[in-house]
Every structure is written in C-alpha cells, then in structure tokens.
Amino acid sequence: MKLLILIGLVLLIIAVHQLMRVIELSREFKKTKEWAVTESDNSFNGKLMLTFMFVFFGFFFWQVDRWNDRSLPDAASVHGQKIDVLWDYNIYLITIVFLLTNAVLFYFAYKYSGKKDTKAAFFAHDNRLEMIWTIVPAVVLAFIIIFGLKYWNEITDRSTDPNKVTVELYAKQFDWTARYAGKDKALGSTDYRQISGSNSVGMDTTDAAGNDDIIVKNEFHIPVNREIEFKMRSRDVIHSAYMPHFRAQMNCVPGMITEFKFIPNKTTAEMRKDKYVINMMAGINKVRAAKGEEPIEFDYTLLCNKICGTSHYNMQMKIIVDTEKDYNEWLSKQKAVKTVAAKSETAELAH
Numbered sequence: 527m528k529l530l531i532l533i534g535l536v537l538l539i540i541a542v543h544q545l546m547r548v549i550e551l552s553r554e555f556k557k558t559k560e561w562a563v564t565e566s567d568n569s570f571n572g573k574l575m576l577t578f579m580f581v582f583f584g585f586f587f588w589q590v591d592r593w594n595d596r597s598l599p600d601a602a603s604v605h606g607q608k609i610d611v612l613w614d615y616n617i618y619l620i621t622i623v624f625l626l627t628n629a630v631l632f633y634f635a636y637k638y639s640g641k642k643d644t645k646a647a648f649f650a651h652d653n654r655l656e657m658i659w660t661i662v663p664a665v666v667l668a669f670i671i672i673f674g675l676k677y678w679n680e681i682t683d684r685s686t687d688p689n690k691v692t693v694e695l696y697a698k699q700f701d702w703t704a705r706y707a708g709k710d711k712a713l714g715s716t717d718y719r720q721i722s723g724s725n726s727v728g729m730d731t732t733d734a735a736g737n738d739d740i741i742v743k744n745e746f747h748i749p750v751n752r753e754i755e756f757k758m759r760s761r762d763v764i765h766s767a768y769m770p771h772f773r774a775q776m777n778c779v780p781g782m783i784t785e786f787k788f789i790p791n792k793t794t795a796e797m798r799k800d801k802y803v804i805n806m807m808a809g810i811n812k813v814r815a816a817k818g819e820e821p822i823e824f825d826y827t828l829l830c831n832k833i834c835g836t837s838h839y840n841m842q843m844k845i846i847v848d849t850e851k852d853y854n855e856w857l858s859k860q861k862a863v864k865t866v867a868a869k870s871e872t873a874e875l876a877h
Contacts (some may be wrong), residue, residue, distance in 0.1 A: 552721040565641055571610050572639030579632035583625065595809065598770055599802045602792040602826065602847070606773035616670065685787050690753040693746065695828070696727045697758070697765035700837035702828055703727055704746035706863055708738025713757065721761065728761075734827035738862045745844035746828075748790060755787045768831035769845065771797075775831060793847045798824050 551577045572644060601610045694705040694713055707713045714729055714736015721728040748754050758767050760778035767786070768775045777788040797803055803824050811821040826845035830838055848856060 563640065566572040568640040575632050575635040579629065582628070582632075585625075595802070595805055597682045599797070599800060599806065601771070601773050602797060603772040603774065603788040603790050605677065605681050605788050606771075609773040610656045612670065612673060612677065619666065661722070681788070682786070684785070685753060685755045687755075688752040688757045690787070692755045692757065693748070694727075694757045694759065695767050695778065696761070696765065697767065697830065697841075698761035699763065699835050700830075700841040702743075702767075702843040704742050704843070706740040706742070706746075706857070706860075708740060710735055711750075712737060714739050716759070718761070727759075740857070740862055741858065745846055747848050747853055747856045749845050749850050750790050750793045753787055753789050756785065758784045758786070763834050764832050765797060765834050765841070766831035768829045769826065771826050771830070777832070790847045794824075794826060794845075795846075797826070843846055 601607050692707040692711065692713060696703040696705060703726065705713065712735050715733040716728045717730045718728050720731060725731075727741065728817055729739070756767065756774075756776070758776055758778040759782075760780045762780060764780070765778040766775060767778055772788050772790060774788050776784050778784060792800075807822070807824050814821060826847060828843040828845055830841040832838075834841065846856075
C-alpha cells in the first residue's frame with residue numbers, strides 16, 4: 527500500500543512537471559511577453575482591489591462586534607467618565623478617517639487602473655491642498671490636546687477636600703502594600719534606611735504621626751463618592767500603579783512620591799450587577815470552566831503597568847469600593863500599626 531502511494535506521488539510530480547513545460551512552450555506562440563502588463567490585467571486587479579475593500583471593511587466591523595464585550599466597562603470614577611468621552615471621540619475620529627482614506631485608496635485603484643491611452647495628470651504644488659491638510663488636522667488635534675490637558679490638570683491638581691481619604695500605595699518586586707492615614711489624617715514620614723522585615727514600608731520610627739497608620743495587604747477598601755488621594759512610592763524599580771476601571775495610572779518612582787486622586791462612583795456590588803459586567807464575566811467563566819477552573823466574581827484591581835521583572839504579570843491587588851457605612855465598619859476592624867521602635871519598647875516592658 528505504501529509503495530503504491532509512493533509511486534502515485536512520483537507520477538503526480540512528473541505530470542505537474544510536464545504540464546509546466548507545456549505552459550512554457552505555449553508562451554512562445556504569444557505575441558506579447560509574459561511579463562507585459564495588459565489592460566485586462568489592470569482591470570482585473572482594479573476589481574480585485576474593490577472586492578478586497580468590502581471584505582476588509584466587513585472584517586473590521588466583525589472584529590468590532592466580536593471583541594466589543596471584552597473591553598472595559600464604563601468608568602467607575604468621576605474623572606474616568608470624562609476620559610471615556612475623549613476616548614470615544616478619538617475612536618470615532620480614527621474610525622471615520624480610516625474608512626474614508628481606505629475607501630478612497632481602493633476606489634481609486636479600481637477607477638484609475640492603467641489604460642493604454644490614458645496619461646496621469648501631474649502638478650508640483652497646490653496651496654489650497656496644503657492649507658486643507660494642515661489646518662484641518664491641526665484644529666482636530668488642538669481640540670483633543672486642549673481638553674486632554676484640561677482634564678489632566680484637574681486630575682493631578684493637589685487635593686483640597688478636607689473629607690478625603692489618603693492612601694499610600696507602596697510598590698516593590700512583586701508586591702503592593704496599602705497604608706492609610708489614621709485619625710490624624712496624616713501619613714507618618716518614611717525613611718528607606720529603616721526598611722526591615724518588621725518595617726517593610728520603611729516607616730520613620732521617630733515620627734509619632736505614623737503610630738495610628740494602618741497597613742493592609744492583598745486587598746484595600748475605599749468609600750464610594752469620596753475623594754481618594756493616593757501617594758505612591760517604590761522600593762526598588764519603577765512600577766506603575768494602574769487601576770483600569772477608574773481610568774487611573776501613575777508611575778511609582780524610587781526616591782520620590784507621586785500622587786493621583788479620583789472619586790469612585792460605583793461600589794463593587796453595583797458593578798457586579800451591571801449588565802455589561804455580567805455578560806463579560808459570563809464569557810470569562812465559560813473559558814475558565816472549559817479549563818476546569820473555578821468561576822470568579824468581578825473585582826476592581828490594582829495592577830503594575832511597567833514591566834518590572836519576572837513576576838510582573840502577577841503583581842496585583844484587589845480593590846473593594848464600599849458604601850460609606852461598609853467602609854467605616856471595615857476600617858474600624860483594622861489595627862493601627864505602631865512604629866518598630868514602639869513595638870520594641872512594648873516587647874521589652876512585657877519581658
């Protein structure tokens with residue numbers, strides 16, 4: 527059986543070779559050279575370009591429909607809604623320009639396909655065209671830049687809200703720690719030289735303002751409809767505190783404190799009831815079920831958005847947005863972390 531298959535393949539190769547020889551010999555009887563481009567070739571290619579345009583656009587809209595439910599849900603912060611408006615404006619603008627330019631490109635390839643007696647028109651310069659494609663993009667981009675800067679200045683401006691919640695996000699490979707200001711509403715100062723196993727965030731043991739600070743791991747809570755002021759530090763390399771659902775991101779740079787603030791406007795419980803989120807999580811859990819994994823619930827997440835090392839992908843922390851009541855209840859259960867010096871003194875007295 528294997529021998530017959532081998533013989534069949536050999537005969538097929540010989541037949542193809544002979545067919546190619548016949549084609550080569552037949553070309554010698556043609557009046558034109560085989561590499562000469564004819565009007566029918568140009569016309570055929572022009573029609574192919576027009577056909578490809580419709581296939582290309584169809585594929586584009588299919589992709590939009592196919593993956594739209596895998597994008598982020600609506601912003602869960604006040605400033606994030608403004609960012610989404612700018613995002614939508616940019617996407618609509620890019621889509622319109624993409625469709626128009628490609629439609630013209632493919633249509634012109636069809637309409638002006640080469641013909642024997644047709645000559646192309648040529649002109650070296652046109653002031654009107656230069657003005658149009660300079661002024662129009664400049665006006666459109668100016669709109670984006672002006673509103674982008676306006677929103678950015680509002681977001682990064684220093685907080686003046688007396689009722690704000692101050693949280694420090696401390697980054698190190700490959701871990702996040704959140705530190706809350708205590709009843710004095712002020713974070714204690716820090717000193718990198720005092721970082722140790724029992725003082726992982728480097729709190730200054732001589733600053734009494736840090737005695738009522740609260741340190742949490744794995745997840746941190748914030749109240750809805752209150753301004754949250756984040757102060758960000760890094761122990762080792764540049765990290766980036768990225769909270770995609772709030773449209774918030776800020777680099778954490780060793781040796782300096784960076785800041786960011788926003789007002790969350792949807793609790794975790796409210797987001798879990800959102801129809802878009804329900805459909806999104808259904809799709810995710812369907813994939814997880816196929817892999818034999820347990821289903822998960824929606825959660826806000828703090829990620830690192832700078833490639834900071836081998837475990838960068840796993841550097842994340844859960845964020846819980848609570849009602850004011852639930853947040854206060856959670857906060858009341860957290861124990862204030864005393865400085866290392868205060869702990870040592872207590873231990874010595876006990877002995």
